[in-house]
Amino acid sequence: MSDTNKTDDAVIPQQASAPEKASEEREVLLKVEGLEKHFPIKKGILQRQVGAVKAVDGIDFEVRKGETLGVVGESGCGKSTMGRVITRLQDPTGGKVTFEGQDITHLSTAKMRPLRRDIQMIFQDPYGSLNPRHTIGSIVSAPFRLQGVEPEGGVKKEVQRLLELVGLSPEHYNRYPHEFSGGQRQRIGIARALALKPKLVVADEPVSALDVSIQAQVVNLMDDLQEELGLTYVIIAHDLSVVRHVSDRVAVMYLGKIVELADSTKLYESPMHPYTKALMSAVPVPDPKRRGQKSERILLRGDVPSPIAPPSGCRFHTRCWKATEICRTTEPVLLELRPGQRVACHHPENFADQAPQDTVLLTAAKEASELVGEAVLEEDAKTPAEPAAESEAETPAEAAEAPEASEDSTVAAQESQEPTGK
Numbered sequence: 054m055s056d057t058n059k060t061d062d063a064v065i066p067q068q069a070s071a072p073e074k075a076s077e078e079r080e081v082l083l084k085v086e087g088l089e090k091h092f093p094i095k096k097g098i099l100q101r102q103v104g105a106v107k108a109v110d111g112i113d114f115e116v117r118k119g120e121t122l123g124v125v126g127e128s129g130c131g132k133s134t135m136g137r138v139i140t141r142l143q144d145p146t147g148g149k150v151t152f153e154g155q156d157i158t159h160l161s162t163a164k165m166r167p168l169r170r171d172i173q174m175i176f177q178d179p180y181g182s183l184n185p186r187h188t189i190g191s192i193v194s195a196p197f198r199l200q201g202v203e204p205e206g207g208v209k210k211e212v213q214r215l216l217e218l219v220g221l222s223p224e225h226y227n228r229y230p231h232e233f234s235g236g237q238r239q240r241i242g243i244a245r246a247l248a249l250k251p252k253l254v255v256a257d258e259p260v261s262a263l264d265v266s267i268q269a270q271v272v273n274l275m276d277d278l279q280e281e282l283g284l285t286y287v288i289i290a291h292d293l294s295v296v297r298h299v300s301d302r303v304a305v306m307y308l309g310k311i312v313e314l315a316d317s318t319k320l321y322e323s324p325m326h327p328y329t330k331a332l333m334s335a336v337p338v339p340d341p342k343r344r345g346q347k348s349e350r351i352l353l354r355g356d357v358p359s360p361i362a363p364p365s366g367c368r369f370h371t372r373c374w375k376a377t378e379i380c381r382t383t384e385p386v387l388l389e390l391r392p393g394q395r396v397a398c399h400h401p402e403n404f405a406d407q408a409p410q411d412t413v414l415l416t417a418a419k420e421a422s423e424l425v426g427e428a429v430l431e432e433d434a435k436t437p438a439e440p441a442a443e444s445e446a447e448t449p450a451e452a453a454e455a456p457e458a459s460e461d462s463t464v465a466a467q468e469s470q471e472p473t474g475k
Contacts, residue, residue: 079118079119079120081116081117082116082118082152082252082253082285083115083150083253084115084116085112085115085139085149086113086151087149088112088135088138089110089111089145090135090138090143091105091106091108093105104361105361106361107309107361108131108134108360109131109135110131110308110309110310110360111310112135112148112306112309114314116287118283119283120285120286120302121286121287122287122301122303123296123299123304124288124290124303124306125296125306126305126306127357128291129357129360130306130307130308130357131308131309132257135289136257136289138150139287140174140255141157141168144159152168152172152253153171153252169196170196170200171252172252172253172255173246173249173251175256175257176242178262179239179242182242183238183241183242184230185230185231187229187230188228189216189226189227189228189230190212193215193241194208194211194212196245196248196249197211202249211248212226212244215244218278219241219243235262235263235264235267236264236271239263239267240274242259243259243274243275247284251284252284252285254285256287256288257289258289259290260292260295261290261292268292272295286299288300293332293333293335294336297317300317301317302314302393303315303316303320305328307357307368308357308358308360308368308369309360309363310368311387312326312369313325313326313395314387314395315394316394319391324402325391325396325398325401325402325403325404326397327402328353330351330402331351331353334351351374352424352425353372353421354372355371358371365384366381367381367384367385367397367399370415370417370418371417372421374418375414375422376415376421377408377411377412378411378415379408379411380399381415385398385407390404391404399411
């Protein structure tokens with residue numbers, strides 16, 4: 054029996070690590086090191102800078118050829134800004150962006166022009182990203198005109214082929230954007246992004262503005278195009294189920310920082326950062342067999358702090374139920390605690406404590422832990438007006454502003470969570 058067990062133990066890790074080794078063997082297409090994007094705040098007649106909005110404040114990650122990296126987080130955490138900076142639609146404040154071994158961080162507009170055909174972006178709003186004065190043929194053929202590329206068979210024939218590729222009719226060539234639905238407009242945006250056969254496509258919430266049925270069509274279309282054309286995706290989204298379906302790896306952002314970066318399966322099955330765990334608790338489970346069963350829901354206390362003046366140390370410590378003094382004073386480093394799973398946390402979930410000597414919870418953490426313990430969805434049917442799952446904070450911001458809150462403020466914050474009927 055002992056020999057058999059040893060054999061099984063030796064085989065299983067090799068099978069589990071095979072996909073990881075395959076992904077590691079892929080060539081790195083995009084590498085981001087210490088990327089920052091700060092928007093200055095200016096006041097007065099002389100427009101002197103008095104502060105800065107730290108939208109992206111030092112992030113590191115890699116994207117390998119043929120893989121899909123999903124980026125998730127609350128609104129305002131810097132996801133869309135990160136997408137615009139790595140495509141050089143906006144200039145970074147600091148850090149380094151390397152594409153195929155070439156540093157593109159400070160390239161001029163003229164030098165970036167040849168790289169535009171390899172780096173494309175699908176924008177979030179299918180209504181605002183298409184010029185209403187231009188026909189679909191003019192919109193999709195714009196990349197060919199700007200790059201001076203003459204496809205085989207002519208531009209019109211190539212545009213009609215692209216429209217057919219994304220599920221539209223070639224007869225739509227002479228129509229205008231207002232004649233199409235939201236899902237069709239997003240398909241037009243995808244066709245324009247694929248016109249020059251790019252190597253990297255950054256999709257900024259490509260399905261968030263679409264109906265659920267259309268979302269599935271667009272997501273499946275992007276999957277099919279990736280297999281057919283060998284595309285590499287960076288997909289920014291709020292919908293965690295969509296990210297799980299399409300992503301090989303997932304990066305979780307909070308207030309301009311990446312707090313966890315892991316393989317999709319590991320992240321969803323065993324999240325290690327408390328913020329990731331809170332996000333996962335908000336995902337509804339579409340299983341009729343679980344109807345009536347209790348499921349824990351973690352309610353994050355307060356709003357996201359301002360990116361103008363982010364908290365010291367760990368930026369999540371004002372809302373975390375495990376925060377201690379080290380979380381307030383020392384910023385955690387993004388470390389690989391498990392193979393394929395990097396976490397920036399002093400007290401990670403489902404893993405050995407990184408700061409076992411610091412056990413005294415902050416006052417805000419004690420209050421948050423009470424909410425976590427009480428957050429059980431027992432009366433879903435009695436409260437149909439409340440959303441079943443939201444990744445945004447649902448409690449007032451006052452409790453998160455001061456770590457040393459009084460007991461009276463704790464009671465007031467808990468009472469404010471109860472339905473008032475207003």
